[in-house]
Amino acid sequence: MKLVLSRAGCLLAAAAIVTASLFSPSMAAAKKLNVITATTDLASLAQEVGGDKINVESMAKGYQDPHFVEAKPSFLLKLRQADLLVVVGLQLEIGWLPPLITQSGNSRIQVGANGYLDASQFAEILEIPQGSITRAMGDVHPLGNPHYWLDPDNGRRVAKGIAGKLGEMDPEDMAYFQQRFQDFDRRLSEADKKWQADMKPFHGRKVITYHNSAPNFAHHFGLNVVGFVEPRPGIPPTPSHTLEVINMMKRDHVKVIMVEPYFDRKTPDSIARETGGTVVEYLPSVGGVKEVTTYFQLFDYDIALLMKAFQANP
Amino acid sequence: MKLFTSVCVVTLFTAGLACAQQGTTVSSGQDTAALEQKVRDLEDRLVALEGQMRVLKAQAGQMPAPIATLTEAASEAPAPAESVAAASAPVILGGAGGSAAKALNPDISMIGDFVAFAGGNSIRPSPSLEMHESELGVQAIIDPYARGDFFLTFGETGVAVEEGYITFTALPGSLVARVGKMRSAFGKVNTMHNHVLPWVDRPLVSQNLAGGEDGIDDAGVSVERIIPFPKSIFLSATGQLFRGDSGTGDQLVFQSHRRGDVSTVAHLRGYRDLNESTNIDLGFSYARGHNELGTNFITSLYGVDATVRWKPLRRAIYHSFVGRSEFIWSQRQQAPFEQRAFGMYASGEYQFHRRWFVGGRYDWSDRPRDANLTDKGGSAILTYWPSEFSQIRGQYRFTDYAGDHKTNELLMQVLFSLGAHGAHPF
Numbered sequence: 001m002k003l004v005l006s007r008a009g010c011l012l013a014a015a016a017i018v019t020a021s022l023f024s025p026s027m028a029a030a031k032k033l034n035v036i037t038a039t040t041d042l043a044s045l046a047q048e049v050g051g052d053k054i055n056v057e058s059m060a061k062g063y064q065d066p067h068f069v070e071a072k073p074s075f076l077l078k079l080r081q082a083d084l085l086v087v088v089g090l091q092l093e094i095g096w097l098p099p100l101i102t103q104s105g106n107s108r109i110q111v112g113a114n115g116y117l118d119a120s121q122f123a124e125i126l127e128i129p130q131g132s133i134t135r136a137m138g139d140v141h142p143l144g145n146p147h148y149w150l151d152p153d154n155g156r157r158v159a160k161g162i163a164g165k166l167g168e169m170d171p172e173d174m175a176y177f178q179q180r181f182q183d184f185d186r187r188l189s190e191a192d193k194k195w196q197a198d199m200k201p202f203h204g205r206k207v208i209t210y211h212n213s214a215p216n217f218a219h220h221f222g223l224n225v226v227g228f229v230e231p232r233p234g235i236p237p238t239p240s241h242t243l244e245v246i247n248m249m250k251r252d253h254v255k256v257i258m259v260e261p262y263f264d265r266k267t268p269d270s271i272a273r274e275t276g277g278t279v280v281e282y283l284p285s286v287g288g289v290k291e292v293t294t295y296f297q298l299f300d301y302d303i304a305l306l307m308k309a310f311q312a313n314p
Numbered sequence: 315m316k317l318f319t320s321v322c323v324v325t326l327f328t329a330g331l332a333c334a335q336q337g338t339t340v341s342s343g344q345d346t347a348a349l350e351q352k353v354r355d356l357e358d359r360l361v362a363l364e365g366q367m368r369v370l371k372a373q374a375g376q377m378p379a380p381i382a383t384l385t386e387a388a389s390e391a392p393a394p395a396e397s398v399a400a401a402s403a404p405v406i407l408g409g410a411g412g413s414a415a416k417a418l419n420p421d422i423s424m425i426g427d428f429v430a431f432a433g434g435n436s437i438r439p440s441p442s443l444e445m446h447e448s449e450l451g452v453q454a455i456i457d458p459y460a461r462g463d464f465f466l467t468f469g470e471t472g473v474a475v476e477e478g479y480i481t482f483t484a485l486p487g488s489l490v491a492r493v494g495k496m497r498s499a500f501g502k503v504n505t506m507h508n509h510v511l512p513w514v515d516r517p518l519v520s521q522n523l524a525g526g527e528d529g530i531d532d533a534g535v536s537v538e539r540i541i542p543f544p545k546s547i548f549l550s551a552t553g554q555l556f557r558g559d560s561g562t563g564d565q566l567v568f569q570s571h572r573r574g575d576v577s578t579v580a581h582l583r584g585y586r587d588l589n590e591s592t593n594i595d596l597g598f599s600y601a602r603g604h605n606e607l608g609t610n611f612i613t614s615l616y617g618v619d620a621t622v623r624w625k626p627l628r629r630a631i632y633h634s635f636v637g638r639s640e641f642i643w644s645q646r647q648q649a650p651f652e653q654r655a656f657g658m659y660a661s662g663e664y665q666f667h668r669r670w671f672v673g674g675r676y677d678w679s680d681r682p683r684d685a686n687l688t689d690k691g692g693s694a695i696l697t698y699w700p701s702e703f704s705q706i707r708g709q710y711r712f713t714d715y716a717g718d719h720k721t722n723e724l725l726m727q728v729l730f731s732l733g734a735h736g737a738h739p740f
Contacts, residue, residue: 061590064627071740072593073548073585080488080540091735099737102461105540107484112458121365135703139735157358235701236668262628264668 033170036082036109038093039066040287041149042119042158044295046086048184049163053173059097062287065262067139067234071096079104082115084169086162089120092146114169120146122161123154126215138232150284151216152192155295159184191296195221195303202310206254208245208271210263213284217302226254229268237267249275255313256306258282261289278309371417420454420462421734425509433723437715438521445470446727447508451736459484465507476507476531492536497529498560499536499552499581500599501617501640504529510739512636512663512697514709514725518677518689519657523644524615525561530568530579530601532556548585554578558603564683567613568603577603595621611647613682634665644682655680663695671697677713687716705729 035056037043043058050056057078060069066088079085079100087093101110108115120143128144148154163181167174203222210229218225227248231241248254255277259268261284268279282302286292292301429446448468455461460482467476479494497505503520508527516527524530534556541549558570558577568577579601587593599617618641625634639660646653657679665671677691691713698706709725 061627065631068630068738070623070625070630071737072587073550073583073595073740074546074587074593076540076550077546077548094735095738097737099740102481102483103490103538105483105485105488105490105538107459107486110458110483111455113484118369121369122362123365124361125364125368135701139702153354153357153361157361160358161362262630264629264632 033083033166034081035084035086035166036078037086038088038097039149040285041155041295041298042086042088042162044286044293044298045149045155045159046162046166048295049159049177049180050166051176051180053170053176054166058287060285062283062285062292063261063289065260066092066285067095069093069096071100075100076104079109080106082106082109084115084117084165085109086117086119088146088149089118090125090143090146090148091141117162117165119158119161120144120148122157123148124151124157124216126219127212138230139234141233145212145215147213147284148216150214151220152188152195152299153220154216156185156188159188187296191299195299198303198307199223202306205256205310206252207256207258208249208254209258210260210268213260214258214282221303226252229257229259229263229271242267242271246271246274249277256280256309258306260284276313278313280305280309282306418454420452421736423451423453423731423733423736425449425451425732426728426730427508428728429514430726431723432726433721435713435721435723437713437719437721449476449507449509451734453734453736456480474528476528479536488539490538492538493534495531495533496536497531498554498556498579498601499538500524500530500579500601500615501581501597501619501642502621502638503640504531506739509729509731512661512671512673513675513693513695514707514727515693515711517640517659517661517675517679518691518713519640519642519659519679521565522679522689523567523642523655523657523682524617525567526565528561530556530560530577532558532560532568532577534576546587548583550583552579552581552583554580556603560603566606567601567615569606571604571609575604575609577601591626592622592624595619595623605646605648607648613647614645616643616645617641632665632668635662637662644680646682648683653682653685655682655685663697669699671695671699673697681716689716690714703731 033050033054035043035046035050035054037046037056037058039060040058040062043056046054046056059075059078060066082104085101087097101116107113110116125144125148129140129142133140133142149158160181163177166177170177199221204224206224206226207218208227208229209225212225212228212230212233214223214225217223227245229237229242229245231238249271255275257268257272257277257279259265259279259281261281265279265281271277272279282305283289283292283298286295286298288298289301292298425448426445427447427449428444429440430443431440432442446469450464450466450468452464452466453462460480462480463477464475465477467474475495477494477496479492479496482489482491482493485491497507499505501524503511503516504524520526520529534554536552536554538550538552541551543549556568556577556579558568558575560577561567570576579599581600582598584596585593597617597619599615599619601615601617603613605611605613620639622637623635637660639658641658642656644653644655644657646655659675659677661673661675663671663673673695675693675695677689677693679689681687681689691711693709693711695707695709697708700706705728707727707729709727711721711723711725713721713723715721
């Protein structure tokens with residue numbers, strides 16, 4: 001009995017010593033706020049307003065499906081040092097983020113703590129389901145469509161929200177963050193004018209997307225998303241649905257199929273062949289291709305692609 | 315809330331009116347730009363207010379439903395399913411709808427695990443058709459300092475608390491502590507629930523040396539901490555203290571005869587990303603407790619586990635590979651001699667299509683009570699995922715039990731998940 005207890009005691013003591021000896025190197029770099037975001041778009045927005053007063057890093061890569069990120073322990077190394085965690089919310093990260101937050105051992109970023117920021121609260125959310133929903137509809141998001149960052153207006157609102165949060169956490173630099181936001185807002189408005197002008201000739205054009213990840217983009221730039229390659233969210237294409245999509249596209253003269261880079265091109269390509277349309281591998285996130293490293297470049301890239309596709313299919 | 319909305323609308327309307335009036339009097343581009351800015355600001359404020367409203371609705375779970383919901387609900391029949399949409403913070407409402415007043419209810423999920431066996435097996439017999447397990451998961455954040463997780467498993471006849479624990483997430487020193495009943499941190503398979511295994515059954519080494527299906531699963535305390543280590547290596551240490559009861563029948567590992575007969579489990583885990591698609595996970599485990607022969611008879615287990623994962627990020631939903639192996643050494647004090655048994659498994663699972671996985675496993679394990687007896691086996695597995703929420707799996711299993719008992723079996727499993735979207739295990 002004594003032996004047992006003493007062994008158990010030893011174990012606990014060892015754990016305690018390890019703990020004590022390794023205490024708090026995280027407190028050292030107090031000046032710069034460590035910001036971890038779920039996606040690259042949020043990282044880009046945080047960088048715009050945070051400037052050199054923050055270190056920011058995204059967990060998901062831009063070319064990765066943000067629904068299906070793996071909860072790798074290497075993310076824990078980042079999360080345990082984080083002062084602020086910014087998430088997309090609306091259950092986009094429900095399949096991977098909650099256990100990471102729990103295991104991080106970082107009380108600052110727990111859900112509801114001061115360092116946990118759900119960016120969806122700042123954004124205009126579309127497609128909040130009305131009426132009852134079931135999984136017969138596929139992997140629906142009961143809180144609304146989480147792909148809201150693809151609307152520059154929402155980008156501005158989220159950036160403003162992040163700037164406010166940063167100012168709250170680092171009051172000394174509050175003016176700095178606000179000034180950076182003002183600057184970002186001005187540049188974004190200018191860029192948006194150009195994007196709007198570029199897209200104006202194509203207002204009301206009908207498009208198909210693979211997953212339902214572009215309603216906010218379509219809303220902002222006046223596109224009309226009339227169908228999806230997926231029969232239901234998260235369900236891979238089926239022959240019968242593909243046939244329906246082909247028939248619908250032929251009937252309504254829909255020529256452009258927008259596909260996220262993390263989906264298989266086989267079905268969209270065959271639809272394009274059947275209908276004489278064009279597949280546009282648009283980017284839903286910053287970092288989807290190497291050259292696109294900022295929120296501005298994301299829209300530059302997507303709009304250039306779409307313009308080309310629309311011009312090719314008048 | 316209605317008042318609130320109408321104030322917003324009125325504000326916007328007034329602003330719009332003001333814009334229109336001014337628009338007729340001034341025509342210079344600068345002023346138009348200023349007005350546009352103003353309208354945009356107002357729009358932003360409205361969106362911000364809507365966002366706050368969503369947050370408030372989600373937080374104010376206990377408060378009466380907002381007026382808008384009530385009036386609509388009054389015109390409809392009882393359950394206003396509409397309000398599933400109303401709560402829009404990370405709160406999951408059950409599939410059957412509900413109201414914002416239920417927003418603080420825990421996330422509830424139910425996982426069914428149906429198993430069928432064909433072929434003969436006299437050593438470890440199983441029924442032909444069986445609703446093997448129905449697992450009820452109830453999970454919620456308890457308060458700003460902790461979360462709670464319950465997993466109750468219903469067999470066809472009885473109920474057990476597979477796990478039920480509180481996790482303290484806001485402890486100083488980056489410690490994460492758990493108190494309750496839990497699957498211990500001994501190796502990999504021991505920590506996994508049935509429905510996340512890549513096989514229908516558990517490896518022979520788990521059956522023989524580590525407590526079978528329930529594994530080392532006991533009531534106690536667990537403390538875990540990430541240990542800072544250079545070169546982007548993730549290292550974490552876990553120490554656990556349990557009452558000392560795990561396993562039953564011939565799969566019994568630990569038994570407590572008096573209060574002092576506690577068992578301990580220690581686990582050290584190292585993880586490293588080799589590149590963005592490939593990573594390696596190593597673990598060392600130790601468990602010690604008293605066996606059924608009495609307080610003076612100790613069983614010690616030593617374990618090593620290794621996992622290699624590959625998942626190309628751009629095609630993450632289509633292709634992946636997981637290779638895994640565990641080695642366990644058991645040292646069991648009994649009369650007349652201490653028994654030293656060894657067992658292992660090695661397995662691989664490859665996802666070759668969005669919905670299809672193929673896998674194999676090799677098994678080898680001594681028996682803990684007579685280490686001269688060795689069981690060996692192998693399995694081939696094919697899994698189909700209709701969606702994220704259901705799986706159908708077939709497994710061919712060959713086992714060569716000690717004493718030349720050879721068996722060939724076909725196992726079939728259907729897994730289905732209801733309710734809250736749980737996180738995928740890693």
